[in-house]
Amino acid sequence: MLSFFSRGPFLYLIVFFFGPIYLYSSLSGWLPKINMTLMWGAGLLVTFVFDRGWAFRCVFLSSKNIPIILLLLFFSSYLLLVQALNFATGDLKDKYNVGQFEFNFRYLLYAFFWLFFGIYFLKALTLDRWVVFFAYIGSSIFYILNIDYNTNSIDLSRVPPEYHGLYQGLAEIYAIACISAIGSCKKLRSSIPLMLVGLFILYCLQSRSAMAFTLCASVFVLLLKEGFQGLILRGSAFALVGSLLLWSFSDHLDLQSRMLKIFTSDYSDDASFLERKLFWTRGLEHISNNPLLGGYDQIVLDFNDHGAYIHNILSYWQVYGILGFLLFLTIFVAFPFFRLRLFSIRRYSQLETVALTLYLYFSFQLIFARSYTYMYCWLLVGICLAYGAYKKSYSPHSLNQNLAVKPA
Incomplete structure (x- = not known):
């Protein structure tokens, strides 16, 4: 019973099952509101206490990890320094009355949670695989029960307008849970149905990037593991079933919806695309005006909105x-690329399959769609730190033995 709290399953369920469901339910008015930061922090603290800090000691005292940990501390200190200096010279507030320091510092705290969670994520994924499928299947059922089939989307009508970006957070967390379940499957015939269900839920969550990049990353890794012929043969059968299901809902499909517009070449009336195009143009001006320091406060000065940054990796610049x-x-x-040695072997263990898929997924998101506030990529760094501390060889059996050692 204690292993449920110490090895990661408890924290995994809070992040991928109870947390998203409670957040959606509370904002819909069904349950009392609770601060998600407190829920995540409490889950991490409980896991840390029951684990007696053993996982953290292994990871942060590992000689393999010391160089990257020092670099991570320098990076975080630099971000805080930039935030503090700009706060000292006048903290600009946007149209939502949120200051720059509050906005950026909050995301940095979230990022550290995902970094720490990555340590226990690896343990849960390796030693308690049941929790991966439970969280994924449970959250999938919950979302299916809350689909508005008139719009083929998750019903967010009761969510207050100021939480208009809720769907993005729910979609990102669900995509990671989906990728973890797909990668944890031992057989291709099991992973493809999970992927199709996940893509359907992400479609209903109205997140184009999460849906598209989950598909791209999953298919690429399945090709590496199973080969082109095996994936095509089995994938075609499931794609046929998926097409029949899609056809059965064709009367309810809005061909002008933002989700289906990704299959067209006309984005002239796509508000999201046009906004991002403007953010891209103005962001490049900020960089060119000051290539060395960038334009920390220019976003608010130009748009009066902290979220008007370049929506790709250049936002850090x-x-x-x-x-x-x-x-x-x-x-x-x-x-992550060199720690996981991503392309050094053809047959990956389930852990390495999940890590590779997440690496590709986060890379796609950062290159094409997300920004410096994208905290979920810190999860992969936590996984890689734990991977290096625990794994003595590239044998999955040896990793299991190292992870299963009881805390001292």
């Missing part, structure tokens, strides 16, 4: 300058 951008590339792109 836009906000934190060239140093912040290069540090981010080193820690979040190069480090």
Whole structure:
């Protein structure tokens, strides 16, 4: 029973099952509101106490991890320094009356949670695989029960307008849970149905990038593991079933919806696309005007909105300058690539399959759709730190043995 709290399943369920369901239910008026930061923090604290800090000691005292940990501390200190200096010279507030320091510091705190969660994420994924499927299937059923079939989307009509971005957070968390379940399947015939269900839920959550990049990352990794012929043969059968289901709902499909517009070439009336195009143009101006330091406060000055940044990886350069951008590339792109040795073997263990798929998914998101506030990529760094601390060889059996050691 204690292992449920110490090895990660409790925290995993809070993040991928209870948390999203409670958040949606509370904002819909069904349950009392609760601060999600407190819920996540309490879950992490409970896990840390029952684990007696053993996982953290293994990870942060590992000689393999010390260089990247020091670099991560320098990176975080640099972000805080930029935030503090701009706060000291006048903290700009946007149209929602939120200050820059509050906005950016909050996301940095969220990022550290996902970093710490990555340590226990690896343990839960390796030793308690049942929780991966339970969280995914349970959350899928919940979302299916809350689909508005008139619009083929999750019903957010009762959510207050100020939480208009709720669907993005729910979609990101669900996409990670979906990828974890797909990668944890031992057989291809099990992973494809999970992927199709996940894509359907992400479609209903109205997140184009989460749906598209979950598909791209999952298919790419399945090709590596199973080969082209096996994936095509089984995938075609499931795609046929999916097409029949889609056809059965064709009368309810809005061909002008934002989700279906990704299959067209006309974005002239796509508000999201046009906004991002404007943010891209103005963001490049911010970078070119000050390539060294970027334009930390220019976003609010131009748009009166903290969210008007470039929606890709260049936003780090836009906000934190060239140093912040290069540090981010080193820690979040190069480090996971070399730590996991992503393309050194053809047959990956289930853990390595999940890590590779997440690496691709986060990379796609950062290159094409997300920004410096994208906290979920810190999860992969936590996984890689734990991976290096626990894994003595590339044998999954040895990893299981190292993870199963009881705390001292």
